[in-house]
Amino acid sequence: DAGVTQSPTHLIKTRGQQVTLRCSPKSGHDTVSWYQQALGQGPQFIFQYYEEEERQRGNFPDRFSGHQFPNYSSELNVNALLLGDSALYLCASSLGTLAGVQETQYFGPGTRLLVL
Amino acid sequence: AQTVTQSQPEMSVQEAETVTLSCTYDTSESNYYLFWYKQPPSRQMILVIRQEAYKQQNATENRFSVNFQKAAKSFSLKISDSQLGDTAMYFCAFTGGYNKLIFGAGTRLAVHP
Numbered sequence: 001d002a003g004v005t006q007s008p009t010h011l012i013k014t015r016g017q018q019v020t021l022r023c024s025p026k027s028g029h030d031t032v033s034w035y036q037q038a039l040g041q042g043p044q045f046i047f048q049y050y051e052e053e054e055r056q057r058g059n060f061p062d063r064f065s066g067h068q069f070p071n072y073s074s075e076l077n078v079n080a081l082l083l084g085d086s087a088l089y090l091c092a093s094s095l096g097t098l099a100g101v102q103e104t105q106y107f108g109p110g111t112r113l114l115v116l
Numbered sequence: 117a118q119t120v121t122q123s124q125p126e127m128s129v130q131e132a133e134t135v136t137l138s139c140t141y142d143t144s145e146s147n148y149y150l151f152w153y154k155q156p157p158s159r160q161m162i163l164v165i166r167q168e169a170y171k172q173q174n175a176t177e178n179r180f181s182v183n184f185q186k187a188a189k190s191f192s193l194k195i196s197d198s199q200l201g202d203t204a205m206y207f208c209a210f211t212g213g214y215n216k217l218i219f220g221a222g223t224r225l226a227v228h229p
Contacts, residue, residue, distance in 0.1 A: 033215065042120075042207050042219030043161075056216055090161060094215055104151070105217060107161035 002027055004093050004108035012114045013081050021076045021111045025093030031055075032074040033105060034066060037088040049074050050096045078113075086115045118143045120208050120220035128226040129198045136183075137193045137223045139208030149211050150184065152193045155222075156204040164206070167191065198227045 005024045013019050025032050031050045035043035045058035049068035068074045072093075078085055089112075092105035120141045129135040141150070152164040167175045167184050174182050179199075183192045191210075195202055203226055209219045 031215070033217070035217070035219075040221075042209075042221050043217070045216050045218070048216065058216070088159060092161075092217070103215060104149075104163060104166055105215065106163065107153075109158070109160045112159075 004091060004106055006089075006091050006108040006111050008111060009109065010112045010114075012116065014116050015081055015083060017081050018077065018079045019081060019113060021078075021089050021091075021113070022073065023076070023091030023093075023108060024073045025091075026106050029093035029095055029106070030072050031094045031096040031103075032068060032072065033092045033094070034074070034076045035090040035092065036060070037090055037110070039087070043090055046076070081115045083115050086113060088112050118145075118210075118218045120210065120218055122206075122208055122220035122223050124223045125221070126224045126226070128228060129195075131198055131200060131227055131229050133198055134194060134196045135198055135225065137195075137206050137208075137225065139191045139193070139220060141189050141191060141208070141210050141218075141220075143189075143210060143218075150182075150191045151209045151211075151217070152180070152182070152191075153207045153209060153219075154202075154204045155207065161207070165193065169210075195225075200227050200229065203227045 033048040034046040037043040047057040052068045063079045088110045090110045091108045094103040094105045150167045154162045165177045179196045205222045209217045
């Protein structure tokens, strides 16, 4: 049973560039959430995709955008990169349900982004 | 505001001993789940244990158990018979609504031989 996978594992970009990170959910899962984890901190929620739509969004600027494909895989795009965007980006998948029903999220290994 | 506070930035324990990690949270939601996740140096966030807020019985998972005090909004993790492989960052988290996880800042646990 394949778990959550993410690519690439590491990435180095310069300020102002754009980056795309990719995530494939655990088999059977249809919901993907993205988190940003700065060094020494807990993960911060960016947004969540369900049925190819952004269902919920955290306190991140519009430079952060995403997409979910019909096979439930997802991309996170960040435009106009800033030094402060350097972080570990985690993808988590879960089984989508109606509001109020919580399903456990399973995480991928993350993508380490360094902005110079 | 929905927040999670882990008041112990670092803890250490001897192998085979017991250690308790503290967590308090704040939410106005009535239906939520609580989690402890472990993040070893490999970075992979691994689920340790999960507790449904509507259940009074504390969750247990092998050597891991929680002490859930809903009125006090407290959710501590007890690790019994600590092993070297338990060395990691431990994050307390909860969800509300559409499964948005709110994390604490983490506790770094070191298990010494």
